[in-house]
Amino acid sequence: MPIDPFDLGSVDESEAARPTGGIAARAMAAVEAPYLKKLNHEQRRAVENVDGPSLILAGAGTGKTRVLTTRLAHILHTRRAWPGQILAVTFTNKAAREMKERIGAIIGGAVEGMTWLGTFHSIGAKILRRDAELVGLRPDFAILDTDDQIRLLKQLIKADGIDEKRWPARQLAGEIDGWKNRGITPNNVSAADAQSYANGKGVEIYAEYQARLKILNAADFGDLLLECLRLFQENPDVLSSYRERFKYMLVDEYQDTNVAQYLWLRLLAGNAGNIACVGDDDQSIYGWRGAEVDNILRFEKDFPGALVVRLEENYRSTPHILNAASGLIAHNQGRLGKTLRTSETEGEKVQVKSVWDGEEEARGIADDIENLQRKDHKLNEIAILVRVSSLMREFEDRFVTLGLPYRVIGGPRFYERREVRDGLAYLKVTAQPDNDLAFERIINTPKRGLGNVTVQKLHEFARAQGISLTRAARALVETDELSKAARKSLGELLDNFARWRSLIDGLPHTELAEMILDESGYTSMWQNDKAADAQGRLENLKELVNSMGEFENLAGFLEHISLVMDVQTAETSDMINLMTLHSAKGLEFDTVFLPGWEEGLFPHQRALDDSGNAGLEEERRLAYVGITRARKLAKISFTSNRRIHNLWQSAMPSRFLDELPEADVDIESASDTYGGGSFGQSRFNEDVFEANYNTPGWRRAQSHQAANPAPKSRFGSSPVLEGELATSEFSDTSTYRLGERVFHDKFGYGAIAAIDGNKLTIDFEKSGRKRVLDSFVARH
């Protein structure tokens, strides 16, 4: 509800007088603005201390967004700044959108004046466009996405004679992104970093790549920040104009900032900046894409005298859920430390359940959901949070079988689908004739006889002449350089583009888009495709054209989609929510299922291998994020057997399970984790096991286990039968004796505690009691 008595929407920003937060205004504010009444003591401190740097540590469910938006409203209300003088940055478009909506709800129309509210990248792009020439670009530069980036790098790698098999472009793209995230230009890549790709050649290509971008008049996502930094550093006058403009700065999710963003913020904030950063070090889960938890841990050093407010009153979860999450996260070393509390007293314990395999896990969770549904639990209020998206499949299969409605959040995004990207490429070439990457994408899609040979010739010519591909094509069509067929085909394509281009101003852009897709043959390409998904692709193309309707013209649409890759969906029907732990951050549900808590999967082996203890701590934060999404009930499960890449692996319970405080956890004893069950047996055969025990992951897990023997687990002690192979090829009675010491490839050394036919129960020294087949152990 708009409550602003000053009607900021009508204030004329151009008038000479600037709001100074004068005595009168402050006095009015002191009369206790209504929006302040809804806040608790800590929140109020965070809102009212608007001058000077402050760090707001907002634990999960402590009203972070409310504080952020109220603080903004407070600045406006007390007339300390105009809407256009506040810089407010978020990470995602979704967050920016939400913030805008919520501020709008407090201050009304004045939110439209907040022109500097947006993501780091969109604000970076805006700043760059204003002074593009100063960094060697034109104001209409194109923004490349990851796909374009990789295709461009491939060309450079090939041109440099590097074996692309050995050194994939994707890897170099990752390295370059990493450098850009850390604010590193080609000139100051460290020697050690440089070695990581093609014996140091990576840096040369990085430099070539930057040069190419300038020629193409393009910037990638990293450049939107990195080039901004250069702009500020090389042009003090530009920097100071922005410093003067931004009276107040707000940063959301500060724990996710990377070095480049950090430098960007510091430059803009200056020494005495009124900068407020909101974040939670315990929810930093994006280290793998450059986020530096260190930024938040170091805040007080960076901004001496900063006010630090901890929001610890949790309004979301029950005490057991909070305690379980707190107990878990307490195992991390590098944290600022917060203790969440709640005034609630009731609630169920966190449940932990052990199951045989992924199928049983999905079945169990689906059963639970049906039971909840009978008790009128909304499906919308249920979420399943998985570590990796490949785990979603089992659940989807089960839900489809049962007819339970569900939605996948995250997942492959609309603008990343092939057909949408192709369609966009046609539009881009029409609007931006020199967009080489877009042109190359569709030059032979649909097939029109313009293959590698032709494209290579165009490239050579374009490079030699220093012109773009379409210009090169235009020139070569007039000559005999190309084969007759290619010449004809290319000529037609160019004529088409010229015609479409001439219609840009004459035809509504949605109609033009339809025309382009039809006349280029792109639509019929999919119409003639017999593949099952062709129909869906055609619908996506329609949707693409539809979505253009909201924009004024083609150029405006293209600018929007290069920065906003997500599509806002107004999904209202009642469905189960299925997503990765990463995309769950910021959301909350009454009931949350957390499947797949197994060593190697969660914590993920790759995180441990790549980043060691830091990786482990990030995984633990991810677990913390998962548990704290739940308001009333959290159900964790793990399997004994997991199929990964179509290979069966036996799994150990996640170490995180042992880190949950016992008092807050209920262990649901394994229904049928081993032996005798009606399922599971037939899935195993010796081949699978052979394969299993030889995978790299397996060996890795073993060496890891040997290096850090896990403490005896409350969960690991339930016996697990390794492969139910009780068939004729094994003797019925084992030749082993009770008490004999044996060695098992996976579990290590142990003593035989019981013998049942060819099944042995063994007390392993490192992994507790297991049931295994005698053929998997050796006498020691």
Next chain:
DNA sequence: CTGGAGGATCTTTTT
């Protein structure tokens, strides 16, 4: 230049 076969690979995800 095209299409199909065979091979390698496979966290997380935003902009």
Next chain:
DNA sequence: GATCCTCCAG
């Protein structure tokens, strides 16, 4: 299991 990529025969 699925996808993406390369290689080779037509």
